[in-house]
Amino acid sequence: MKKVFSIFLLFITLSIFSQTEENPIVWKSSINKVSETEYDLIFEADLFPEWHLYSQYNPEGASMPLKICTCYTDEEVGFKLIGDAKESETHKEYTEVWEKEEIFFKDYAKITQRIKVEDPKIEIIKISLLGQVCKEACIQIDETFSFSLKDNKEVTETISLDNKSKLLSKKLKLDLKNTALLKTDSKEDTETNSSLFNIFFLGFVGGLLALLTPCVFPMIPLTVSFFTKQSQSKRKGVSNAILYGIFIVAIYILLSLPFHFLDSLDPEILNTISTNVWLNIFFFAILVFFAGSFFGYYEITLPSSWGNKMDSASSIGGIIGIFFMALTLAIVSFSCTGPILGSLLAGSLTSDGGAMQLTAGMSGFGVALALPFALFALFPSWLNSLPKSGGWLNTTKVVLGFLELALAFKFLSNSDLVGHWGIFKREIFIGIWIIIFFGLGLYLLGKIKFPHDSPIKKLSFSRVSFGVLVMAFVIYLIPGTFKNPTWNLNALSGFPPPQFYSIYEQENDCPLGLNCYKDFDEGLAVAKETNKPILLDFTGWACVNCRKMEENVWSNPEVYNILKNEYILISLYVDDNEKKLPEDAQFDFKKANGKIKQIRTYGDKWSTFQVVNFKNASQPYYVLMNANLEILNTPQQYTDTETYKDWLQKGIENFNKK
Template sequence: MKRVFTLFLCILGFSLSIFAQDEAPVEVETSVVKISDTEYDLIFNVFIDEDWHLYSQYNPEDASLPMTIKPSVGESGFTLVGKAKESETHTEFSEIWGVDEIFFIEEAVLTQRVKIDDPSLRQVTLNMDAQVCKEFCLPYEDDFTFSLDGGEIIATVAEVDEKSQELAGSLKLDLKNTDLLETSKPVNGEEDKSSNLLQIFLLGFAGGLIAFLTPCVFPLIPLTVSFFTKQSQTKGKGIRNALLYGFFIAAIYALLSAPFHYVDSLDPEILNTISTNVWLNVFFFVVLVIFAGSFFGFYSLTLPSSWSTKIDKASGIGGFLGIFFMALTLAIVSFSCTGPILGSLLAGSLTTDGGAMQLTAGMGGFGVALALPFAFFALFPNLLSRLPKSGSWMTTVTVFLGFIELALAFKFLSNADLVGHWNMFKREIFIGTWIVISILTAIFLFGYFNPKGIKVKRVSAFRLLLGLLMIAFAVYLAPGVTKNPKWNQNLLSGFAPPQFYSVYEQDNECPLALNCFKDFDEGMAYAKSVNKPVLLDFTGWACVNCRKMEENVWSNNEIYNTLKDKYVLISLYVDDNENKLPAEKQFDYVKPNGRVKKITTYGDKWATLQTVNFKNASQPYYVLMSPDLEVLNSPQQYTDKITYYNWLKEGLKNFED
């Protein structure tokens, strides 16, 4: 199973390497033993969560990362006496790396002796950098300060100065009616969540059906089904084995999302942090462009042949296990066609609220759609003769997918531009790029252009119709590049940058040109001066559902006028991590678990404000309150126009009462 996860974990590992983990499946306690006036043993007692393991300092260099213990940056006045002594370790052969790996399970004791060179030195700080793994790995790095005076040991919790304490204290709001936050939910919140998961499942299902039509999967249908029906002793057993084969295909793709659930449980903010990171969005842009190139036929993306060879041999075991490895072989062999579609699904799910559950729904839908033909034709093998033969239509499908991948790639470049405040890829440029891609797609479908260099003898009616639809889509987008579009491109809601992010001069940088504040204290002060209730809008530059709410719900006349005339809008962008807070307003925030989070940007501050006061880390997240911090009704999230308007009216009524 680890082999299947390796490519998937490359993306996950890249993501996690960017961010320091606020939580990890290990806990460390420290102590000091004085050996002499100049030598001390600094002891790390490490407690490791069940099913996890921590790699030793002596783990091979060509395997998982070994632990290191060294002086923290800037530390001096002492030297380490050799490597730390280790308690009992475990050794196990790794099929991934091909070597014996050395690691701890459950508990580890590391004793690092130090020699004091500066007699006035009263404390020593060491850095531990390690890797802790289960089915996937997480980095663990922290500084530990040891007191040499025999007093209480200062461990992972840093001391914060009075200024930090004061600023951190200001994040905790003195809210009234907090029972509304704890016991109430949006009127149709659970329905919306279920509906959203169903939409993602159906989207993944559609992706699986498309993958079925690609050259890597389609030819395998008759081969595989014929194998099961002919090799089995009875027809019933052949059908049972083929159905089991389909089940394993679906299960393998669904399991690819499993690691994200654990990452999400470690830190509710982490998936949002990953999805809004500038350089990760650039990474996704590059990956999707590479995937598009493979669909255009410029090169072929394949997993190492040794993987499929070894797993194919395992498929000869027989029984359930053999069928499972046959499904695994299919997943690896078909990667050159399914990988780009799965990559888009992975990236897209990580940029939406509830990424882990949505990723499972999407991957599950993809696996079910891919497995369905195998099960169907196993039940009705006579229909195999009616399958169309492989041919030029497959080239049309793959090249068309290449253009879709290219269009999706620019969405991630747009995210990076928005979050990074580069001011380069404005709304009109984004829409213009999609217009060009739509026209190129139409030209390809009409037979005048083919990236693979294959001449089209005859354009089918279906290609002609699809080409005309792409031209119609380009015409639909065209007004979006003008200063005052004659109609709104609602189909682009959530994909294109917000309307105020324009190459043309705008009156303000608020949604729909509403008056808004982007600082909580300033907005609350204004609300108090005019005695109006507040709509607290936790949003994000790269938040798809936030744009959909603004462009499809807030644009409703009744809702727009209510927001404009009756409320003070405070929009807090939780992913605004490029705008630094003034130096005097930066501080260290000590979390309940003792960890310290450095608040250096506006995004850090607003994300922490949301989690501290509302125990929620998703966007959009709307709260109605009075200028005196009285919560007026239950918070609202992504919903429909009627529900949102009634919610706004209820807040106004409660404010007036």
């Protein structure tokens, strides 16, 4: 049953992904004449990191094997295939879904198919490659190639570009050397897993907060009692409650699946969405609206008919009934969980991992929400230790409202940074946070009331203590508004705008006052002139981890000195989509799938530049190279100070050797 369900999900995913416009695979082809009648057709594929293309020898009943054929014509083709194609190195791995050992290519594939020409009049050969390329999900490969026997070369159907576009497109592609260092290694996989675990943990914390709201908390004893009392046996009641929890987790994971489809449409799409000025303004408005709901001024609910229909369906009984009970919980508790989920959604879209991080966060949220139902079903006596519902639940909602309001201004700040408005400078942003958290402190100390607050006879010790901590946080923020602060807000790095985005006059608009270049060609020319290595910094105005690296890692005295004295820093902002390129620098770029991308802004240019040359679309992304375009070390992403310092020093050593 488990295998059938897994295969069912895989086929659903495959059917949707097969409609995508961008494949994570770049093809090159050529033809070699072997004799007067025989030719070798050579197909080479560069795969994006972590994607697999399945071999023609992949076992039956597993992922779709590669197939070479003349599939799209009923006419006599005038040639025949001689035997199976020769393949470059493949890899084997056991897959639980199919319960088979699969054979696939990763990173690079070379397929050579020999043909024999039977019709001497034939001039053009058309041949197709069908197959499947997979990562978390799969995309069908359906490529047709045409070859000229007269010229011994591939014939392509070209979309015409003007001469300027052809020239600028050619300049965008670097002639990189030592590119073996660009391949993803196990260390990066470990860092990715660590990042996903952190997002899972944050989602888990969000789920715990949702449990402490008036919409969810009272339902715990009611639901657990229902399962333990209505079931025919205690064991059956426990198993039903656990199944109920599993369905809760599954429902929240399903909410993240559409974003995986977006992520595979184009490796740049989630970054483009997350840094869009108007989308960030929309997130700001939504979170302010959510905050008003938490403050008690109005209720946000899904249509009552939805809840009624799900509630009716839950009476069916059995597994289906339990699923609809879980769906009913998700719908009727939306007024409390919706704002927290909205924050999780917005936060995941603006982080580097995109869809995978959103799934990790949703999983953590669902697990935290489901855990009490399973635990209290296993240990019913624990229900007696639960605190009674009361005013503290509303206090929790109001506190969450203040946090939503603070987060909302982060998205408005993103719009300001990307749009270059110059309104919400670093000190202005920190000032707004001071006002918000000062208001939270006054509320906790009983100086402010909201519509649903009960009369306070006596403040509890925990509430006063929390209020004092919030006031201490306000004091911590205040120096951030000064020209020369007594301390940097390193604990908040990534949330306020960068330090160079200030109301006070700054030395330059580069991180930490370093000398940097915002154009690759300009920085490359300086590197040649000074004979220094290059630190290529793919960054973004709205990139949280970029700010954390700059303010926590780059600020380290040893790292700072290396950056300042040893490297030419080139910072390319991939989300600079409001700043137009000069008219003579705008062009059309033909992507690997033949589609045209208009390069009109600096963000268009540098995001395409990153994907084309480094097969990567996340930030921060750091590359070390010399002026001859030789890669000096494996690219680095978000990491700790010691690792980054060692990485920089290793790059210098390799530069000196070359």
